[in-house]
Amino acid sequence: MVDLTLTDEQKDLREMAHNFAEKEIRKVAWEYDRDATWPQDIVEKAWEVGLMNAELPEEYGGPGLDMLSGCLIEEEMGWGCSGIGTSLMANGLAATPVVLGGSDDVKKKYLGMLTEEPKLASFCLTEPDAGSDVGGMKTRAVKQGDKYVISGSKCFITNGSHASLYTVYAKTDPDAGHRGISAFVIPRDADGVSVDKKEDKLGQRASDTAVLHLDDVKLPKANLLAGEGAGFKLAMETFNQTRPDIAASAAGVMRRALDESVAYAKERKAFGVAIGQHQLVQWMLAEMAIRLEATRLLYLKAAYNLDRGVRDPIVSSYAKAFGADAAMQTTVDAVQIFGGNGYVKEYPVEKLMRDAKVLQIYEGTSQIQRLVIARNLLS
Numbered sequence: 001m002v003d004l005t006l007t008d009e010q011k012d013l014r015e016m017a018h019n020f021a022e023k024e025i026r027k028v029a030w031e032y033d034r035d036a037t038w039p040q041d042i043v044e045k046a047w048e049v050g051l052m053n054a055e056l057p058e059e060y061g062g063p064g065l066d067m068l069s070g071c072l073i074e075e076e077m078g079w080g081c082s083g084i085g086t087s088l089m090a091n092g093l094a095a096t097p098v099v100l101g102g103s104d105d106v107k108k109k110y111l112g113m114l115t116e117e118p119k120l121a122s123f124c125l126t127e128p129d130a131g132s133d134v135g136g137m138k139t140r141a142v143k144q145g146d147k148y149v150i151s152g153s154k155c156f157i158t159n160g161s162h163a164s165l166y167t168v169y170a171k172t173d174p175d176a177g178h179r180g181i182s183a184f185v186i187p188r189d190a191d192g193v194s195v196d197k198k199e200d201k202l203g204q205r206a207s208d209t210a211v212l213h214l215d216d217v218k219l220p221k222a223n224l225l226a227g228e229g230a231g232f233k234l235a236m237e238t239f240n241q242t243r244p245d246i247a248a249s250a251a252g253v254m255r256r257a258l259d260e261s262v263a264y265a266k267e268r269k270a271f272g273v274a275i276g277q278h279q280l281v282q283w284m285l286a287e288m289a290i291r292l293e294a295t296r297l298l299y300l301k302a303a304y305n306l307d308r309g310v311r312d313p314i315v316s317s318y319a320k321a322f323g324a325d326a327a328m329q330t331t332v333d334a335v336q337i338f339g340g341n342g343y344v345k346e347y348p349v350e351k352l353m354r355d356a357k358v359l360q361i362y363e364g365t366s367q368i369q370r371l372v373i374a375r376n377l378l379s
């Protein structure tokens, strides 16, 4: 029998996350978006109440929550503001390769940094000439004695300007394609690390997106994660765990779009009745609700699998691809329901539409998710 009932702990956590999103995020989200302000105070409060680093293991100071609980938090943050939600959740993406591939000492040191103070970490895979095509990366890590020397640049790095540590992918063997990629954990204060170019974005403007430069950064061998040449596999295993979070964030954005649209459809009148009385508006509302529910079921299944040790990247890709596309269509429909008001910043839904777009781009575009799925079908 399939049981979709949440435990009492999960329900309490979701309620706590929702109250946080309502009180601390929703009321300020539009100002943060307008000014592209970094939400430092919200990061500190979220860390304080335990809404960050949800899945970090207890032995390294984290709450050790299951994946499903992490997704429930993510949906509520997405409902409040997916830009601020991305800032809060990026530690999970950056820390997962350390959890999966770090030695006990490395985990104690670097995961401990995140759980002892409200510090941030960034996941650094993308380069100017290597986004979807990860194997095209040019960042190099060269072994010299008991150290690696790393040089290159990473772009579009979430929380890059504010992070205290980076998980960075670099080629240890430039001729070996994906098998030549290795992953490292690099502290911000290492010589040769610098950050610039905060991006001025379409949406999720409260999240920081920056460029990371590594100029002959010398790292102890111990900072290599999962062994030489294991970086690509580690990145894919990480995405398998984090893509359900993106689907959950998409569900949050959709839920918000639906809440706003239902309220508006009851209030706004056209042809003598509330627009919610017109069947074509009802159609859009119903489609929004169906997409939201289907996204929820997909992220729940993906998280449920992970929590039971079933490693099925396809379900994570289903959840990410469907959820991101569903959030995009749903927020476009929300703007449509608001008519002209939907197109201006005085009303809430244009921000949701701008925010939703990146869900189809980061952590593997919607096209790349389909490639993963199709390759699996054909293999």
Ligand SMILES: Cc1cc2nc3c(=O)[nH]c(=O)nc-3n(C[C@H](O)[C@H](O)[C@H](O)COP(=O)(O)OP(=O)(O)OC[C@H]3O[C@@H](n4cnc5c(N)ncnc54)[C@H](O)[C@@H]3O)c2cc1C
Pocket (backbone or CB within 6 Å): 122, 123, 124, 125, 126, 128, 129, 130, 131, 132, 133, 155, 156, 157, 158, 159, 201, 204, 209, 358, 361, 362, 363, 364, 365, 366, 367, 368, 371
């Ligand atoms: C706000 C934001 C935050 C981000 N945060 C991070 C982060 O924290 N860390 C990080 O490492 N990266 C991050 N990224 C980068 C993101 O993961 C990449 O932008 C994404 O993987 C796409 O890579 P690209 O931009 O190089 O596009 P490209 O790879 O150049 O793709 C361009 C288009 O071509 C399509 N395409 C490419 N190859 C194929 C193919 N084989 N078949 C079909 N279609 C294809 C893509 O789907 C896309 O539509 C972030 C990006 C943004 C915008």
